[in-house]
Every structure is written in structure tokens, then in C-alpha cells.
Amino acid sequence: MTADDAQQVRSPAAIGTAVPQGASKVPAVTAAFWVTKALTTGMGESTSDFLVHRMPSVLAVVLGAVGLAVAIALQLRASRYRPWIYWLAVSMVGVFGTMAADVVHVGLGVPYLVSTTAFAVALAAVFVLWYRAEGTLSIHSIVTVRREVFYWLAVMTTFALGTAAGDMTAVTLHLGYLDSGVLFAVVIAIPAVAHARFGLDPVVAFWFAYIVTRPLGASFADWLGVSRARGGLDLGTGPVSLTLILLIAVSVAFLARTSSRMGDDRPAR
Numbered sequence: 001m002t003a004d005d006a007q008q009v010r011s012p013a014a015i016g017t018a019v020p021q022g023a024s025k026v027p028a029v030t031a032a033f034w035v036t037k038a039l040t041t042g043m044g045e046s047t048s049d050f051l052v053h054r055m056p057s058v059l060a061v062v063l064g065a066v067g068l069a070v071a072i073a074l075q076l077r078a079s080r081y082r083p084w085i086y087w088l089a090v091s092m093v094g095v096f097g098t099m100a101a102d103v104v105h106v107g108l109g110v111p112y113l114v115s116t117t118a119f120a121v122a123l124a125a126v127f128v129l130w131y132r133a134e135g136t137l138s139i140h141s142i143v144t145v146r147r148e149v150f151y152w153l154a155v156m157t158t159f160a161l162g163t164a165a166g167d168m169t170a171v172t173l174h175l176g177y178l179d180s181g182v183l184f185a186v187v188i189a190i191p192a193v194a195h196a197r198f199g200l201d202p203v204v205a206f207w208f209a210y211i212v213t214r215p216l217g218a219s220f221a222d223w224l225g226v227s228r229a230r231g232g233l234d235l236g237t238g239p240v241s242l243t244l245i246l247l248i249a250v251s252v253a254f255l256a257r258t259s260s261r262m263g264d265d266r267p268a269r
Contacts, residue, residue: 024081025142026151027255029206034213036087036251041217043244044094044159046225048102050237051095061103064096072152076145083256090155091248097159098218104160105167112168119161123211126154138203154207162214170219176231181219188212 027033051060071092074085104115130150131137142151170180191208194200225240226232 025148026139032255037213038217039244039248040091040094041214042221044098045218045221046237046241047095048098050241061099064099068092068096083252087252093156093159098163101160101163112172116164116168119164123157123161126157158211159214166215166218177219177223184212184216
């Protein structure tokens with residue numbers, strides 16, 4: 001483990017906590033990680049919108065759920081971090097997480113403010129249960145099945161929360177998709193600055209940024225894809241989805257190449 005990795009996993013919660021040795025199931029947190037994550041959030045938004053408007057909504061949700069289940073099963077069965085499997089799982093979480101948030105609002109008529117609050121409470125509950133069970137929320141300690149289950153529960157909840165929050169700022173607060181994207185681009189810099197200048201715990205900073213990547217990517221994807229009447233460029237959700245999928249593939253190929261050089265089967269500490 002590098003010195004940077006050691007710094008990222010060091011937190012008050014992890015002090016004195018024994019972490020079992022094993023192969024890490026998640027990637028190193030690098031600039032490429034954040035770029036790929038933002039691409040998956042945009043792709044999840046545009047692909048979800050494309051599917052639910054091109055086929056019966058129930059069928060679209062079922063297909064999204066099946067895709068997510070298969071991807072998560074592959075990830076849980078993997079013995080260590082495999083870039084293609086991991087990012088497939090993240091991408092499917094992006095698609096289904098968007099569908100889940102949209103069903104709550106469109107299908108059940110729940111206001112975005114209410115759904116955003118509810119998903120925030122749900123995420124807090126996941127973090128509390130995870131911390132009580134494992135004593136750390138560091139992603140660099142994901143070396144057991146139970147920790148990985150907690151991790152993916154948190155990831156799925158962050159996607160639903162981010163989707164609701166992005167729609168809330170764009171629609172309920174009338175900022176529009178472009179201004180919402182700019183807003184979240186500013187917000188995502190807060191944890192980095194707070195960590196560098198004021199010593200914000202790296203685990204807190206990571207999850208703060210992780211949550212914000214969702215509305216950041218989704219807002220810009222909506223701006224590109226939706227009609228001009230809704231404040232977008234009207235490029236279409238299909239072309240936007242296809243473009244983002246291709247960019248994700250290129251980014252994951254880069255991550256796979258760099259991870260093979262670095263050796264991602266290193267044990268987590």
C-alpha cells in the first residue's frame with residue numbers, strides 16, 4: 001500500500017480496528033476514478049430516461065433491476081478488484097438508482113424535497129449500521145463480503161439521493177439543468193478544499209464528494225439530452241447515453257491498464 005492509500009484509510013473510526021487481510025475489491029481513488037464515476041452518473045441518468053420513454057416503464061425498471069442484480073453478483077463473486085466488473089456494477093447502479101428515484105417522484109407523486117430528505121435519511125442509516133458493524137467506513141477496507149454489501153448499499157443509496165437532489169435543484173428550485181450542474185461542480189470542490197486546508201477526515205471527504213458526483217453528472221447529462229423547452233440542448237437521451245458509454249469504456253480500459261501495472265491485488269490495511 002502506498003503512503004497515499006494509508007492516508008486515505010486513516011480515520012478516528014479506524015484507529016484500533018483490525019482489518020482482515022485480503023485483496024481490495026474497490027479501485028484506488030485517483031483523478032481517473034472521479035472522471036469515470038462522473039461519467040457513469042451521467043450515463044445512468046440519460047440511459048434511464050431513454051429506456052423508460054422507449055418501452056413500458058415497468059419493463060424498463062425490471063430490466064434495470066435484472067441488470068443490476070447480475071452486475072452486483074459478478075462483483076461479489078470476484079476475488080479482487082476487476083475494473084470491468086466493478087465499473088459495470090457502478091454503471092448499473094447508476095441506471096437503476098435513477099429509475100428508483102424517478103419512480104418515487106413520477107410514479108408515487110412524492111415531491112423532490114421529500115424524496116431527497118428520505119434518501120438522505122436512508123443513507124445515514126446505512127452509514128450508521130456499517131460503522132457499528134465494522135468500525136470504519138473506509139472504502140480501502142472492503143476485503144470481506146459483509147463490508148462489500150454495506151459498500152454497495154451505500155453506493156446505491158447515494159445514487160438515488162443524488163438523483164433526487166439534482167432534480168430538486170433543477171426543477172423545484174427552478175435553477176435548470178445547466179445551472180444545477182455548475183452549482184454541483186462548485187459544491188464538489190468543498191470536500192477537497194476542506195480536507196487539504198482544514199483537515200477534514202478523508203473518509204468523510206470521500207463520501208461527500210461521492211454523493212455530489214451523482215447530481216453533477218446527471219445535471220449535465222440532462223442539459224445535453226432534454227429538449228430546449230426544458231432548458232437543454234436537445235441532443236437526445238439516446239445519443240448522449242451512447243457517447244457516455246463509449247467514454248466510460250475508454251476510461252475503464254485506461255484504469256485496467258494502470259491497475260495492472262500497479263497491482264491491485266495488494267492487501268488493504
